[in-house]
Amino acid sequence: MTHPALQGIALSRRYGGFAALRDVNLSVPAGEIRGLIGPNGAGKSTLIDVLSGRAKQWSGQVLVDGQDIGACSSRARRKLGMARSFQRTSIFPTRTVRDQLELASHWDSGSHVDEVLAQLNLAEFQHQPANELSYGDQRRLDLALALIGRPRVLLLDEPAAGLTMQESLDLAHLLRDLVKRWGITVLLVEHDMDVVFSICDRITVLNLGELLVEGSAQEVRTSPLVISAYLGRNAA
Template sequence: MTAFALEGVGLVRRYGGFTALDDVSLRLEPGEIRGLIGPNGAGKSTLMDTLCGRGGSTGGRVVLKGRDISGLSAEARRRAGLARSFQKTNIFPALTVKEQVALAARAAETDNTDEVLDALGLSHLARHRAADIAYGDQRRLDLALALVGRPSVLLLDEPAAGLSIKESIVLARLLKDLAGSWNVTVLLVEHDMEVIFTVSDRITVLNLGKVLAEGTREEIRANPEVVRAYLGSSVS
């Protein structure tokens, strides 16, 4: 039996008396792109935090390629091959594009800076300061930082935030190509349904800290509970 790329089993996260994640489980097949959707405050970012070891957990297990990593720090999980990007950009404006990627490579104890710059189409901007490049390039730089060291699993929290629909689709296609050629498994949070339906193999819907549904895009689109809680009239 082959191991799942990433498993979260019975994850619980509480903030004081508030339960932000309530017994959430998910299993990602190697190489799949999983869309993670749900209303604001559903717990999507909290789930990513919990999977990657930020802010602690109040229950459950995280298993990476068959290995229980629940006891590892975020840094150790990163070195084990679990990377993430953040909802807000994570870049240092004063550093050059290449310096930032090199810094991330050092932290991940690898050196594939040039490969990553090339894969994200950023080589020609290597010597530019991050503050001076276009916003769309900054978003690709964010992705580059997460891809350093060729992680086996990538958690992406709204990587296309602030981009136009057209730019978002271009970024999503790039992501899909990379996931295929580098064999990366991706968990993708994204509010735009066109982007989610374009790239996701399967979709998980969170609502009020629980998994409301999981399935193919057709199943998710046709699920009345999902439509009621989230999709509303945004898909036809």
């Protein structure tokens, strides 16, 4: 039996009387880039935190390739093949690009540092401190750190945040080409709809902590529920 690469079953999380997630079910096949969108407060970051092991006091199941990893720490999930990035870059400003990737590789076998440098177009900057890079190159370094060890499942929380439109699209297509070649499964939280609609195989829409709609880019773009809750009339 073939299991989804990433699966969340009846995921719920509350903050006191507020339900940030309400019985959310998510199933992402291997090799798919799944977009996760919704208005502010929809529960997107909470869902990423639950899946990655950063959240506390949640209920439901998280499975990777059919294995229940709900009781695993974030570090254990990394060893099992799950990696994530954050809205803010997690780089060290004064360390060189290569130093940071080699540091990250200590936690993973088969780290492929040189391959990651080449694939993310960072080889020419490998001996520069991160604070000397442009912001766009810093975002690519952040993505490179998440890709060390070739994770099976990659959770990306707004990787294009702060980039220009062209930089966002360039990063998106670089990401799509890379994950398709490496067979990585991606769950992508992103507010830039041009990025989401151009690279995602399918899109999941959250609203008020619940699953609103799931489908192809065209199905989501034209859904009356999504237009009303999030995209607005101009998106259709």
